Amino acid sequence: MIGGSLALYQAMEVLGHAKETQFAGPPKLSGAPAGASVLVLGAGLAGMLAAFELRKAGYKVQILEYNNRPGGRNWSLYGGDTYTELGGETQKVGFAPGNYLNPGPWRIPYHHRTLLHYCKAFGVALEPFIQLNHQALVHNSKAFGGKPMPYRDLSADFEGNVAELLGKAIDNRGLDSQFSAEDQDKLKEALRTWGLLDKDMRYVKGNRSSRRRGFERPSGGGVDGSPIPSDPLPFKDVLDSGVWAVISQHMSIDHQTTMFQPVGGMGMIGKAFGKQVEGLVTFNAKVTKISQAGGAVTATYTDTATGAVKEAKADYCVCTIPLGILSQIELDASGGMLAAIAAVPYSNSVKVGLEMKTRFWEEENAIYGGISFTDRPISMISYPSGGMHSDGPGVILGAYTFGAASYKFAGMSPDERVRTVLEMGSVFHPGRYKEQFTAGASVAWSRVPYTLGCCAQWNEETREEHYQTLVAVDDRIVLAGEHASYIGCWMEGALLSSLDAVTRLHKRALEA
Amino acid sequence: MRILILSLLIAAPAIAAPKPAVPHPGAEVYQNVCQACHMANAMGAVGAGRITALARNPNLQYPEYPISVVTGGKGAMPWFRGQLTDQEIADVIDYVRGNFGNRYNKGPGGKVTAAMVAESGVAAPTRGER
Ligand SMILES: Cc1cc2nc3c(=O)[nH]c(=O)nc-3n(C[C@H](O)[C@H](O)[C@H](O)COP(=O)(O)OP(=O)(O)OC[C@H]3O[C@@H](n4cnc5c(N)ncnc54)[C@H](O)[C@@H]3O)c2cc1C
Numbered sequence: 001m002i003g004g005s006l007a008l009y010q011a012m013e014v015l016g017h018a019k020e021t022q023f024a025g026p027p028k029l030s031g032a033p034a035g036a037s038v039l040v041l042g043a044g045l046a047g048m049l050a051a052f053e054l055r056k057a058g059y060k061v062q063i064l065e066y067n068n069r070p071g072g073r074n075w076s077l078y079g080g081d082t083y084t085e086l087g088g089e090t091q092k093v094g095f096a097p098g099n100y101l102n103p104g105p106w107r108i109p110y111h112h113r114t115l116l117h118y119c120k121a122f123g124v125a126l127e128p129f130i131q132l133n134h135q136a137l138v139h140n141s142k143a144f145g146g147k148p149m150p151y152r153d154l155s156a157d158f159e160g161n162v163a164e165l166l167g168k169a170i171d172n173r174g175l176d177s178q179f180s181a182e183d184q185d186k187l188k189e190a191l192r193t194w195g196l197l198d199k200d201m202r203y204v205k206g207n208r209s210s211r212r213r214g215f216e217r218p219s220g221g222g223v224d225g226s227p228i229p230s231d232p233l234p235f236k237d238v239l240d241s242g243v244w245a246v247i248s249q250h251m252s253i254d255h256q257t258t259m260f261q262p263v264g265g266m267g268m269i270g271k272a273f274g275k276q277v278e279g280l281v282t283f284n285a286k287v288t289k290i291s292q293a294g295g296a297v298t299a300t301y302t303d304t305a306t307g308a309v310k311e312a313k314a315d316y317c318v319c320t321i322p323l324g325i326l327s328q329i330e331l332d333a334s335g336g337m338l339a340a341i342a343a344v345p346y347s348n349s350v351k352v353g354l355e356m357k358t359r360f361w362e363e364e365n366a367i368y369g370g371i372s373f374t375d376r377p378i379s380m381i382s383y384p385s386g387g388m389h390s391d392g393p394g395v396i397l398g399a400y401t402f403g404a405a406s407y408k409f410a411g412m413s414p415d416e417r418v419r420t421v422l423e424m425g426s427v428f429h430p431g432r433y434k435e436q437f438t439a440g441a442s443v444a445w446s447r448v449p450y451t452l453g454c455c456a457q458w459n460e461e462t463r464e465e466h467y468q469t470l471v472a473v474d475d476r477i478v479l480a481g482e483h484a485s486y487i488g489c490w491m492e493g494a495l496l497s498s499l500d501a502v503t504r505l506h507k508r509a510l511e512a
Numbered sequence: 513m514r515i516l517i518l519s520l521l522i523a524a525p526a527i528a529a530p531k532p533a534v535p536h537p538g539a540e541v542y543q544n545v546c547q548a549c550h551m552a553n554a555m556g557a558v559g560a561g562r563i564t565a566l567a568r569n570p571n572l573q574y575p576e577y578p579i580s581v582v583t584g585g586k587g588a589m590p591w592f593r594g595q596l597t598d599q600e601i602a603d604v605i606d607y608v609r610g611n612f613g614n615r616y617n618k619g620p621g622g623k624v625t626a627a628m629v630a631e632s633g634v635a636a637p638t639r640g641e642r
Contacts, residue, residue: 066559066560086549086551086557086558086559086563087551087557088557286560321560322588323587323588324561324587324588324589325560325561325588327587327588328561328562328587329561342586342587345585345587345588345589345590345591346588346589346590347590348548348590403595404544404545404595406548407544407545407546407548408544408545408548409548410548410549411543411544411545411546411547411548411552444548446548446549447548447549447557448559449557449559449560450559450560451560452549452559452560452561452563452588453588457590459637460637461637461638462637
């Protein structure tokens with residue numbers, strides 16, 4: 001039995017299936033020096049995993065966390081929550097009980113094995129996150145007179161036309177120099193099957209193409225049961241729609257099927273990690289200074305509830321504070337480390353959640369989960385993957401912005417964000433979107449008090465100059481977090497960075 | 513903002529008010545970009561870290577410093593070279609140096625120009641990711 005599964009695993013390895021991640025199982029750290037202690041700064045996923053593994057290894061662990069909750073960027077805003085952004089605007093989330101917005105992380109790729117491992121170990125229930133939905137829409141203001149079209153129709157017509165063109169290139173002897181006649185025949189057969197071409201290698205209206213793009217009149221029963229095929233869209237317009245960019249996003253390794261989300265909100269992961277380190281975390285603790293004097297690490301922090309200034313001391317320190325904030329903290333570390341911390345700027349993003357009275361996108365449009373894309377600044381709207389096919393209110397992600405749009409939206413008041421996003425998103429569901437809206441909530445990451453941005457933004461130059469210094473153990477301190485990984489802006493990066501950091505710190509402690 | 517301008521335009525002929533002054537070109541850049549962090553009143557903010565207040569900020573006395581920060585970034589703040597034109601960068605720095613309790617646009621350095629940004633700005637990284 002064991003031999004059988006091992007053989008299967010080895011076979012999979014040979015086929016290259018089993019090695020998508022650097023995760024080789026949880027570290028088996030043990031034998032911490034007697035009485036040795038570690039101070040962890042930040043109770044995001046990186047910090048809490050470090051605390052969990054180091055305590056298992058025998059260290060005495062304390063965590064200092066600025067917020068009054070565990071999770072950091074792993075966070076959900078639920079109906080009834082309040083959130084105050086930098087600048088002082090406070091939102092009271094008016095969603096129905098249980099409904100939520102995931103302001104930060106919202107989806108988990110199937111190959112993020114570290115995160116999946118700890119979700120299972122810590123009892124986080126997962127459900128599928130719908131990334132690709134053929135019935136969702138693609139809107140481009142410069143195509144189809146600004147009318148959103150189903151991804152299904154556009155992607156079918158894109159691929160059908162590409163197949164037909166490639167077939168023509170073969171017939172025009174355009175591939176003679178690269179392929180033998182036999183291979184060209186094989187390729188033509190492949191194109192016919194893939195692109196749903198007819199016997200003459202044409203992508204045309206008919207049952208064949210309609211089986212992918214949908215029928216004008218769908219099949220039914222009885223007298224009018226026979227289906228009527230639909231007309232493919234003009235290829236030029238399909239090109240203008242930019243659907244190819246959407247196809248490409250769905251295909252990327254980060255967005256391929258299967259994706260997951262925790263049942264009940266992304267914040268469930270932070271909560272579950274928090275349970276594992278219960279009692280170790282001092283909340284409302286704003287770290288302002290980190291010293292390595294006298295063979296120990298001392299962090300000075302302000303208790304934000306009382307204003308009292310306190311100190312915490314340990315033999316070693318894992319610091320997961322986002323770099324934009326860390327660069328402002330008086331830190332006793334090498335010049336190279338300080339330069340590395342200061343060299344990495346943060347991206348920005350804005351998410352807006354819109355609660356709707358009914359799930360009209362399901363009832364009327366047969367859209368169950370997934371994402372509709374647009375060239376408007378909101379860039380997309382996403383339908384909830386949880387609670388599908390139920391009655392009652394659901395929360396649509398009304399905007400997930402990138403680049404310049406993020407600054408524009410972040411500069412608005414929360415009310416203005418919701419108003420603008422409703423206006424822009426109503427292109428997908430006119431007559432429903434604004435009409436069914438009940439409550440909105442938004443998070444602009446440049447105004448999030450505990451990160452000052454979305455995620456660390458490395459480039460090749462800064463990687464070369466600073467990355468290795470940033471991740472190296474600096475006397476008694478090691479940094480961890482998504483910023484200390486090559487899987488930036490993913491929870492997996494935070495976790496893998498943390499495991500690597502504690503493994504090296506433990507080694508350092510054993511050698512001391 | 514758009515609503516405000518509209519109401520001014522509509523109101524103007526009726527009450528024969530003087531034409532509103534042409535807004536500083538940097539004001540729009542400020543609203544579209546800078547106030548995402550520095551806030552509409554340029555007061556910045558404090559949380560676990562701090563966002564610098566640009567209001568009454570003596571570091572704006574000479575144009576070179578804000579030019580280097582806006583073009584090159586600083587800490588969490590990304591560089592804006594490439595995202596904004598040199599003209600837009602000059603406009604917004606000029607705007608901030610003359611507003612929010614700052615009066616530096618009349619002092620040394622005077623008006624900030626695109627040429628000054630071109631001359632002393634930090635080049636954007638050539639191999640940027642995302
Ligand atoms: C918009 C957005 C979308 C994302 N989408 C996804 C996604 O779909 N899937 C995915 O896997 N990942 C996603 N991510 C990335 C993911 O959220 C992060 O990679 C991960 O949560 C980072 O964990 P961390 O522990 O490194 O940092 P954090 O979670 O930020 O933890 C750092 C902790 O330090 C604390 N802290 C800060 N300053 C101080 C101080 N002075 N004193 C004490 N404590 C302090 C903070 O409060 C915080 O709790 C997204 C992120 C964003 C912002």
